[in-house]
Amino acid sequence: MTGPRYTPLAQSLPATVPFVGPETQERQRGAPFAARLGANENIFGPSPRAIEAMQRAASEIWMYGDPENHDLRAALAAHHGVQPDNIVVGEGIDGLLGYLVRLMVGPGDPVVTSEGAYPTFNYHVAGFGGVLHKVPYAGDHEDPQALFAKAAEVGAKLVYLANPDNPMGSWLKGADIVAAMQALPEDTLLVLDEAYVECAPDGTAVQVDADDPRLIRMRTFSKAYGMAGARVGYALGAPELIAAFNKVRNHFGMNRAAQAGALAALVDGEWLAHVQTEIATARTRLGEIARENGLIPLPSATNFVTIDCGKDGIFAKCVLDNLVASGIFVRMPFAEPHNRCIRVSCGPRADLDAFATALPAALAAARR
Amino acid sequence: MTGPRYTPLAQSLPATVPFVGPETQERQRGAPFAARLGANENIFGPSPRAIEAMQRAASEIWMYGDPENHDLRAALAAHHGVQPDNIVVGEGIDGLLGYLVRLMVGPGDPVVTSEGAYPTFNYHVAGFGGVLHKVPYAGDHEDPQALFAKAAEVGAKLVYLANPDNPMGSWLKGADIVAAMQALPEDTLLVLDEAYVECAPDGTAVQVDADDPRLIRMRTFSKAYGMAGARVGYALGAPELIAAFNKVRNHFGMNRAAQAGALAALVDGEWLAHVQTEIATARTRLGEIARENGLIPLPSATNFVTIDCGKDGIFAKCVLDNLVASGIFVRMPFAEPHNRCIRVSCGPRADLDAFATALPAALAAARR
Known part of the structure; x- marks a missing residue:
């Protein structure tokens, strides 16, 4: 055999x-x-309202979840002051990173991240044959200038930056990242992982036009919202990029109770x-x-x-x-x-x- | 830009x-x-016990699910009389089909299915650049002889067969599929989708050695177990093939309440x-x-x-x-x-x- x-x-x-x-x-x-x-x-x-929503949804789990994640995307759009077509919901940031890498990275394609940054991003890049180029942290902080310079040097398709950073816990001002983006090559996409941003001081999240094609922002219900086991992440980006996820994602991949829980968590400020x-x-x-x-x-x-x-x-x-x-x-x-x-x-x-x-x-x- | x-x-x-x-x-x-x-x-x-298990799990949803799906795999192994390393659990059969196709199929690789069979399998094959070759149904039934002959003719890496069949509802005896497998090329993997098998007469499921490297069987909690919205599927196959999923799957992709619900559903015969x-x-x-x-x-x-x-x-x-x-x-x-x-x-x-x-x-x- x-x-x-x-x-x-x-x-x-x-x-x-x-x-x-x-x-x-x-x-x-x-x-x-x-x-x-x-x-x-x-x-x-999580919010007691989210727990209640998931418990209520348990008895209707015989139904597939809405593959468009319509209600959650509408609520997230209102929350962020953007349009629903700026948002894709997926099986945690891990799942969304996998789809994004698949859309962009083929064998030999260069990708930039920091030495010691999120291993699951690296797992996906390696999994699609991409070549990782790593830059050191600046002290205990990620170094956008070095990341973007390396991206220019190697012609990176993607550059990964977490703000606040995991595993260091450090953070940069959103405005400083936006300023550094002037040096970002125009055909490099910045993957800005903001998983922890709800735990950070005001001014940490970047203020950018949701239609800006230079970056995609990753958010999650796993951290401040307390729903890691539910697997609900989302990405904010330009409509063309967000629409591309529909080419590869597991359309019926979301747990129905998790959709309901995230919606309830979002509105419980x-x-x-x-x-x-x-x-x-x-x-x-x-x-x-x-x-x-x-x-x-x-x-x-x-x-x-x-x-x-x-x-x-x-x-x-x-x-x-x-x-x-x-x-x-x-x-x-x-x-x-x-x-x-x-x-x-x-x-x-x-x-x-x-x-x-x-x-x-x-x-x-x-x-x- | x-x-x-x-x-x-x-x-x-x-x-x-x-x-x-x-x-x-x-x-x-x-x-x-x-x-x-x-x-x-x-x-x-689903089983009221499954609903109860999911409701109980809602309040511990702050924890990620076990990335090894240890308890569910152990229970499934006992249920099927196989070893846990014969089983991979994933985000529904849809998710598992995506991983399987990714492991096997690259641009131009031939894959065989029936004209009119499961579109989500075709979506994954196209998504990784595979070339689909389709054979007609024999009347209202899938036609294993024709499928396997076509697989030999085109050198297919995968051949898809659903038994019972969706969308026709028809079924073949498991023994007839096993007999037809004599004509299956030794380097073609049979993807046997048994999503509906719990609704079928005795003798519909194939009786094969779990370590048989010629096929992988797909099962789900979405149909007879009534948990479509939970997204829990699993595959039964040879340990080497099952282990390969660990190269590409979203290890933390399973919803924790869904894991608990599936475990409870499985034991409520x-x-x-x-x-x-x-x-x-x-x-x-x-x-x-x-x-x-x-x-x-x-x-x-x-x-x-x-x-x-x-x-x-x-x-x-x-x-x-x-x-x-x-x-x-x-x-x-x-x-x-x-x-x-x-x-x-x-x-x-x-x-x-x-x-x-x-x-x-x-x-x-x-x-x-």
Whole structure:
């Protein structure tokens, strides 16, 4: 038997996963985590109205979701002051990044990102045969000038920039990104991942014409809206680009209850404000915990705090392993030199207390 | 501005949708449908235990779903008497077909299907540049001998066969498909879509070794399990092939509540048996309605009945349009010569009564 014939590209790909899930680690440990602070999930949860909407939708789950996502796109358009044809809804930003890369990137096509930026974007680029060119961070920040200069140098089809940044938690002013875009080659598309922007100070989101063909903005209900498990992301962009998603997307791919939940979450501004306050409180508390242990919390405009453990990647990995072994799920999705850090998600008092309790011993063991 | 640079393949693709959703038609009509019988959804709904599991999961939707789908795969493995590494779970069969085609099909690669078979498979093949070769049905049945002969003739990488068949509702004995596979080229993969198999007589599912590398079987929670809006499908195949999905799939693409719902639905055999009975009753009733109006219901092993309107495609389209205008959502996703038919999904008494009430006038108007 010769068996099925994969494409040359598929043959060349590793069977990989951008992130190992906490459930996998729990099965390996043989015990659940005491605190789930590693995936930048929002433990404060979604709006009670969103939960109610999803529960109500459960009994009508026999129906496929609306493949046009009409009602959600209409509400998002009103929310952002744009037209529905500026918006495509998809299975999380991960799903939308996959479709976007598929539309743009073929074997050998150049793409630019930062060394240490979002691995799932890289997964998609590699998955369609694209060639990644990486620029270093400027300190703890992404570096739009360097990204766009590299894009010009290599003729990039796409350049990826997250603002606020994951995994560093750092952020840039939207106006500074817009200014830097003057150097963006006119045939390079900026993929601006604003997954965490609802956790950031005013002025972090870019103010651009929704029809601007130079960029596409990625947004999600997974972070501030607390619905990671629902898989609802959306992209804002020029109508021609947004329409192109209809060539490749899984039209009936959206969960019907998730559509209803996102719609309910979007209109509950009060809950969003509540969560924003909770996140700010948790960031402050995480900073205190870090400092009490002689570590340096980096400033954050996200729902996590990146903590500099003060030594090298081997040390930080040892701290991380000790935390995980003691039941605290955290991650260090960093490239050098940022792998001196661990990343801890915001959460309620009890979760952060569990982290605070485990950290001293994890550090002491790492120092031995 | 030159704007973003799409791949040549993406440029060549039409912005298309395999099916127009009923919500779109309702918006166009300005009124909801009285009966939703066009998408082969299961109006009898999912197991109450599945609804309960999804409702419970709604409040923990802040967590991403397990990217390994561990618990659901383990339960499915036990259900089918196979190993978990024989199973990949994905965003409906539609999503899994997309991944499979991506793994196998590049520009110019030959793929075989039947004229009039599942359009979403064709959408994916075209989307990756594959070349579709179509064979006619044998009467109202798919024709494995002709499909596999065509696969040998063109050197097909994939050959698609749905059993039971959508849109005809017809079915083959699993043993006859296995026998026909002797003529399947050894490097052609059979994509056996068994979406409706839980609605079919014993002996319809193929009995093959789960490790057989010649075929991959597609299953879903959208039909007999009544969870179309949840987007949970799975594929059964040889471990090497199943593992290849990890190279390209959206690892965090599954809705967490949908995972929980599918798990609960799978173990509620009593509800499945109840639905199977309801579907059989509805098929009988749809047959009666057809005959009362001088039409011919085709035998069905699915949750729908294909009704031969006795004239040509123009006449059937006219009947369909009249039904839709009177508030009955039905479809005719057929190629010639089967476009003499309309396709009506099973449903509770009230829905079928609404169809029965609307049909005589729809026929009379079409005959005028």
